[in-house]
Amino acid sequence: MxxxxxxxxxxxxxxxxxxxxxxxxxxxxxxxxxDVDAANLIERSRMGNGLLCRLISASEELLGLAEAGIRDNLDPTCVQLYKQLTARATELRQAAKAEIAAHMSKGKWG
Ligand SMILES: [Zn+2]
The missing domain is CATH 2.20.28.10 (Rubrerythrin, domain 2)
Structure with a gap:
């Protein structure tokens, strides 16, 4: 129970x-x-939301890497690559945060 x-x-x-x-x-x-269905939903959500939290940390790690790469400034193509990384990691982090917010509003947050 x-x-x-x-x-x-x-x-x-x-x-x-x-x-x-x-x-x-x-x-x-x-x-x-x-009831068990509600309980399972909570369990499932906990796991899914945990994964999203890890995605946010991973994005933040990528942003740090991008910042270091831009600072390193080895050559223009490198800097370009790290700038792209900044944009994509920022997008990912935003998307993961929005997804968590959506789960919370649907009660999928235990
Ligand atoms: Zn309590």
Whole structure:
């Protein structure tokens, strides 16, 4: 069975809800049982959103690389390449953030 804290959204697996929410300290009566489909959606979302967070970090890493490459200024074609990288990594980061925001508005954020 799955239980969800109505105060903070923490989810708990077990035969009954915990005595106190480990996240926010709310008592057991603040927990409601959630159906398995909703619980699966939360699990799925957590994984998908985790991947998006990694995509954001990866984009930020690429932006750092691009900045270093532009600063290095070895030759004009290199700088051109790093400028393209800046533009694409910025786009990716924006897209990943927008996707996370869309998930949150659809309740796919546990
Ligand atoms: Zn809680």
């Amino acid at each position: 799955k239980w969800r804290c109505q105060v903070c959204g923490y989810t708990h697996d077990g035969d009954q809800a915990p005595e106190r929410c480990p996240k926010c300290g709310a008592p057991r009566d603040k927990f409601v049982q959630i």
